[in-house]
Amino acid sequence: MDKTFRLILLVFAILATSMVTEVVLSITNLQRANRSAQWVNHTHAFIAEINAAVTAGQRAESALHAFLLTNNPDQRAQMSQAFGELSEHIEAAKALAASEAESKSEVAELETALIARADIARALLAAHRSGDTDSIHQQLSEDDPTQIDALASLNRRIVSRHQGLLQQRDRVEFNRDNRTRNTLYVGAGLTLLLLLISSWFIRDDLKSRRREAALLAASNEELEARVAERTSELKQSNRKLRAENLESRWSAQALEHQLRYNNLIIESVASPVVVVTRALNISRVNPAFENLIGELAPALVDQSISEFVKLAIDESGDEMIDPFELSLRSNQDLVDHAANAIDHNHKSRPMLASLHPLRDHDRVVGGVITLRPSN
Amino acid sequence: MTQNILTIDDEEVILSLLRELFEEEGYSIAQASTPREAKAAIAAKTPDLIITDLQLANSDGLELVGSIRQDLPDVPVILLTGVYFDEQTIDEKLSTKITAYHNKTAPLEALLKTVRKLLSADESPTASAEDQ
Numbered sequence: 461m462d463k464t465f466r467l468i469l470l471v472f473a474i475l476a477t478s479m480v481t482e483v484v485l486s487i488t489n490l491q492r493a494n495r496s497a498q499w500v501n502h503t504h505a506f507i508a509e510i511n512a513a514v515t516a517g518q519r520a521e522s523a524l525h526a527f528l529l530t531n532n533p534d535q536r537a538q539m540s541q542a543f544g545e546l547s548e549h550i551e552a553a554k555a556l557a558a559s560e561a562e563s564k565s566e567v568a569e570l571e572t573a574l575i576a577r578a579d580i581a582r583a584l585l586a587a588h589r590s591g592d593t594d595s596i597h598q599q600l601s602e603d604d605p606t607q608i609d610a611l612a613s614l615n616r617r618i619v620s621r622h623q624g625l626l627q628q629r630d631r632v633e634f635n636r637d638n639r640t641r642n643t644l645y646v647g648a649g650l651t652l653l654l655l656l657i658s659s660w661f662i663r664d665d666l667k668s669r670r671r672e673a674a675l676l677a678a679s680n681e682e683l684e685a686r687v688a689e690r691t692s693e694l695k696q697s698n699r700k701l702r703a704e705n706l707e708s709r710w711s712a713q714a715l716e717h718q719l720r721y722n723n724l725i726i727e728s729v730a731s732p733v734v735v736v737t738r739a740l741n742i743s744r745v746n747p748a749f750e751n752l753i754g755e756l757a758p759a760l761v762d763q764s765i766s767e768f769v770k771l772a773i774d775e776s777g778d779e780m781i782d783p784f785e786l787s788l789r790s791n792q793d794l795v796d797h798a799a800n801a802i803d804h805n806h807k808s809r810p811m812l813a814s815l816h817p818l819r820d821h822d823r824v825v826g827g828v829i830t831l832r833p834s835n
Numbered sequence: 836m837t838q839n840i841l842t843i844d845d846e847e848v849i850l851s852l853l854r855e856l857f858e859e860e861g862y863s864i865a866q867a868s869t870p871r872e873a874k875a876a877i878a879a880k881t882p883d884l885i886i887t888d889l890q891l892a893n894s895d896g897l898e899l900v901g902s903i904r905q906d907l908p909d910v911p912v913i914l915l916t917g918v919y920f921d922e923q924t925i926d927e928k929l930s931t932k933i934t935a936y937h938n939k940t941a942p943l944e945a946l947l948k949t950v951r952k953l954l955s956a957d958e959s960p961t962a963s964a965e966d967q
Contacts, residue, residue, distance in 0.1 A: 699859075706855055707943050713848050714940045717917050 464665040471658040475651055482647040489640045496633055500626060506556040506563065507622050510570065513549035514615040516542045517574050524581050528588055528596060539581070546574060566618045573611045732801075732831040736815075738824060740765050740784055752831070754804040765829065769813055772798040784827070787815045791824050801831060810834045838954050839863040841882035843873045843899065844915070845892045849939075853886065856943055857950070868892070870899045877903065882910060884954055886946075889916035900932050911953040913937055915946065 520542035527535035550571050557563035580603060587595040726733055732749035734742055742760050750756055753768050760768070771783050787794035799813040811831045818826040840862050842853045850866045857864050865882060867873035869892060876882075885903065887896040900912050911934035918938075920929065925936050935949050 702859065703944075706852060706859075710852050710856075710943045711940075713846075713852065714917070717846070717849075717939060721917050 464661055467661050468658055471654050471661070475654050478647050478650050478654075482644060485640065485643055489636065492636065493633070496629060500629065502556060503622050503626055503629075506553060507619050509549045509553040509556060510567075510615060510618050510622075513546050513553060513570065513574065514611065516546035516549055517577055517611070520546060521577065521581065524584060528584060528600075531588075543578065543581070546578075550574065563622075566614075566621075570611075570614055570618065573607070573614060576607065577611065729830075734765060734769075734829040734831075735818075735826060736765050736784075736829060737826045738788060740782070740788070740827075742768075743826065749831070752801055752803065752809070768802050769811070769829065769831065770800045770802060770808075771813060772800075784813075784815050784829070788817050788824050788827055791817050791819065793817070796832075798834065799831070837861065837863045838883040839865060839880055840950065841865045841867065841873065841876055841885045843867045843870075843885065843887040843891065843896065845869070845888065845890075849888070852943075856947060860947065860951075862950075862954075870894045870902075873899060873903070877907070881907065884911050884913070884950060886913045886915050886950075889914060889918050897929070897932055904932065911935070913946070913949060913953070915939060 520539050523535045523539035523542055526532065527539055550567070553567045554564070554571070557567045580599070584596060584599055587593075587599060726735075726744070726746050729746055730748055732752045733746040734749050735744035737743050742763050742765055745757050745760050750760070753760065765784065766782070773783075783794050783797050794813070794815040796812040796814055799811050800808040801811045802808055810833070812834045814830050815827045816830075817824045818828060840857050842850055842857075842864065843866075844850050844853070845868050847868075850868070854864050854866060865876040865880060867876050873885075873887075885900070885907075887900060889896040891899065896914060896916070900914075903910075903912075912932070913935045914929065914933045915937045916939060920936060929936060934953060937946050937949065
């Protein structure tokens with residue numbers, strides 16, 4: 461696994477972790493927000509019930525006072541309805557405050573104060589039923605106004621405390637929202653940053669790979685060119701070697717052919733033919749000469765020609781020079797000179813001998829002797 | 836198109852070496868050891884050039900060339916022989932029948948040059964061993 465791939469893998473692992481963390485945080489915050497909303501609704505409902513209970517109590521007392529003054533049954537009915545609503549709101553407030561001890565205590569305190577007011581109302585109604593106007597006036601005059609103020613104060617205190625709690629909760633939620641928002645922004649920023657880093661790595665790696673590929677391709681091209689050049693050289697060298705080999709074989713066969721051809725010429729001559737060296741020793745004979753002497757070539761080669769061909773010597777001169785030697789020395793042909801051929805039985809036979817010097821670049825290297833019978 | 840050379844010689848080794856030489860050069864080769872084989876080869880495919888030996892079994896290369904010339908007057912003929920002919924003999928006697936003369940002792944490269952020259956020329960020049 462190469463370095464870039466490991467880096468990209470690491471970046472994606474961090475990205476995955478970051479995203480999972482964000483998702484977990486978001487779900488947790490959503491749940492918290494949901495719970496908080498429920499609490500806020502609950503608190504608002506509690507405040508509303510408290511306010512409604514106090515308002516119902518005030519309406520009931522107003523209706524009672526109006527009934528006492530006017531004796532209007534509608535007012536009495538309104539009073540009864542208001543007390544009934546008061547009772548319902550208190551029950552609702554008690555139910556809403558059931559999970560919190562302080563709220564429970566507040567509701568109980570409020571209920572006690574309202575019950576005290578209800579007791580006064582019941583006493584006034586009882587006096588009204590009995591027609592005891594004095595008692596009514598007395599009770600009304602004795603009614604402690606601070607009790608009503610205390611009830612109002614209690615109501616404000618309860619509402620104020622719960623509103624304070626709401627504000628506190630609101631601040632907490634605000635801060636939490638900010639934190640969540642910041643966390644998401646940081647997460648998104650981190651993700652973007654990691655993606656950018658990853659992209660940069662990938663781009664850098666691709667660029668590097670492309671560069672390496674280009675270098676490799678160039679190297680391959682160069683190598684191929686070198687191989688092609690070397691192959692061409694080898695082919696040329698091989699072709700040259702084969703040509704030299706062919707030429708060599710051609711030369712060998714030409715030489716062999718030439719020798720065979722020369723041999724054929726000598727051997728096909730019907731007259732005896734002897735080839736001699738410059739020292740007049742036999743180097744070659746033809747079958748006619750072998751027949752004449754009665755010996756085969758191996759017995760004749762390297763023997764002096766004078767052993768087998770005796771020339772007639774002109775004895776008139778002061779110096780007796782062998783005519784064959786003279787012919788070779790003077791480089792002139794000797795033609796039909798009288799001679800005797802001596803066979804292996806030392807039998808003599810008269811012949812006419814001719815010698816033709818063998819010239820190699822103006823140098824006599826030997827001679828060819830031919831014999832024919834003398835008639 | 837590949838050019839066709841007919842080589843005529845009664846020695847197998849000569850034919851073999853010539854085949855090797857000309858095939859290496861990309862020529863198509865037909866070969867014959869006797870005049871009869873030579874005529875059959877010519878009938879099968881007209882050669883662009885003929886190389887013949889002088890001394891053939893029971894025949895003569897020049898005589899064979901004389902009879903071939905009647906049908907193929909424009910085909911160049913090289914006489915390749917071990918028999919030595921001097922320049923005068925070539926000019927006066929042989930040039931009427933053959934286009935070029937080569938002695939078998941001469942290098943193959945010289946023969947190859949003559950073949951290339953004859954097969955690339957529009958007009959067949961007369962060459963001799965001395966030209967090489």
